[in-house]
Amino acid sequence: MARDAAELAHRLAREAEAVCRHYLSSGRRQGHYWLVGDARNAAGRSMFVRLKESSKGPAGKWTDAATGEYGDLLDVIRESCGLLDFRDVADEARRFLKLSRPTTEPSPKIAQGHTLAGSPEAARRLFAMSRPIARTLAERYLRNRGITLWREDALRFHPRCYYRPDDDTPAGVRPALIACVTDREGRITGAHRTWLDPNGFDPVRLGKAKVDTPRRAMGDLLGNAVRFGAAEEVLAAGEGIETMLSLRCAAPTLPMAAALSAIHLAALQLPLTLQRLYIARDADSAGDLAVASLSKRAAEAGINAITLAPRLSDFNEDLRVFGLDELRSALRVQFAPQDVARFMRLATTKTR
CATH class of the missing domain: 3.90.580 (DNA Primase; Chain A)
Incomplete structure (x- = not known):
């Protein structure tokens, strides 16, 4: 080597x-x-x-x-x-x-201090190398999806994030939205990358890069999540980052967690002080199973679990199709009354 x-x-x-x-x-x-x-x-x-x-x-x-x-x-x-x-x-x-790869490569040795690709340490380093998303392609991507509450510590932008294709297509670099995955104590355990299309907002791909897998996660994910706000007694949890950011636009002060998949949502580690859990459902069979599993775990821990149901496939689609006012109205009747007053009163506050 x-x-x-x-x-x-x-x-x-x-x-x-x-x-x-x-x-x-x-x-x-x-x-x-x-x-x-x-x-x-x-x-x-x-x-x-x-x-x-x-x-x-x-x-x-x-x-x-x-x-x-x-x-x-x-x-x-x-x-x-x-x-x-x-x-x-x-x-x-x-x-x-423009060199071809050698036909035989020495087996890489892991030296002391070497960072393994895909490890929590690699995720922490990637997040540290990234920059705030203000005035970047990542901000434009979120705004094109109707998300205006973008000023979140968990989100950053990398202009040249490495992408390795699943097939024989040459590897390269692309701009990406970077989100840090943390445990209950706030320690970074992983990172999620959404590679973006630098040429504009494609209504079919919703601004994601034209690659087979524009979203990938790395690090220690099980039980952890991308977190927006610090949860104590109330938390909203769901699968996708855009789904939870859409809810965050309607309820800006409600702490939220994006588990990144149905499997990881079902395994989400809940705060020990939690009393009420809102579960944002994705309208598919995997989403139903995740809601059922997490609701059962919450009940066993003495936590009141309330399912939030979108009108369409998920809450980001609701936001894009119906707008923020209708999303907020739909959530008011699903929230506990005390949480409407507590978490939705600042929903009209501008974030720019």
Whole structure:
């Protein structure tokens, strides 16, 4: 692996300016250097990449004056694309260099401190590398789905999130909405990625990227969820992120949890102080089973479980088709009276 990395780094260094123009597009050339904000392609001038070999060192080496970090162009590919495993970095480097993969590859060894792809640590790192969604494609995606309450700590945007296809299609990077998955104590255990279409809002795919699986989760998911607000005695839980954000538009102060699937909703770990649980039902057989299972667990724990039923397939479709006012009216008759007064009184508050 070390020999493979050295060879790829050497080949990339020979194309240093082309690499920078592709992966560090926020920067610009100045003399024999490429200036940019950091290895994640932020705007700025604190990081400089040497484009030509000189007495100061070889081409392809970079230093970030703001942080003291340094590295080569493989590090640039890893950071700018949000990659975690060396094999993925090498695949992306070969793709850029138009090299075929070696017929035999050494088995990767897990060194001390190495982050396994798909692990909770990898999820935490991906979320940390992402940026707030304000004025990004992720904000536009949510607004196109009728969701205006987007200012949530659990959501971020990554402009070049790595995507590995299920088939033989070449891997690449695409913009993505990133959501962190947490346990009951708020520790990040996973991340959910929704790859987005940068070319506009497709009414069929609802803004998701034109790939076979535009949604994927990583990390430790069972029992955990994407959480909006801290729950104590009342919580609303459902499957999808957009479903729960739609409910959040109608009841802005009600804590919510998106378990990401029917199976994970049924296994959701509930707060120990919970007294009342609203379960947002998806109108399909899997959704019915999840509601039944979670309702039973809640009852056994002495928690009052109330099912929230959409008019169409889910609450995001209700929001898009009928609008926020009708969604709010439909929820008022399903909420406990005290929760209408407590959680829906700020529903008209603007979030911009």
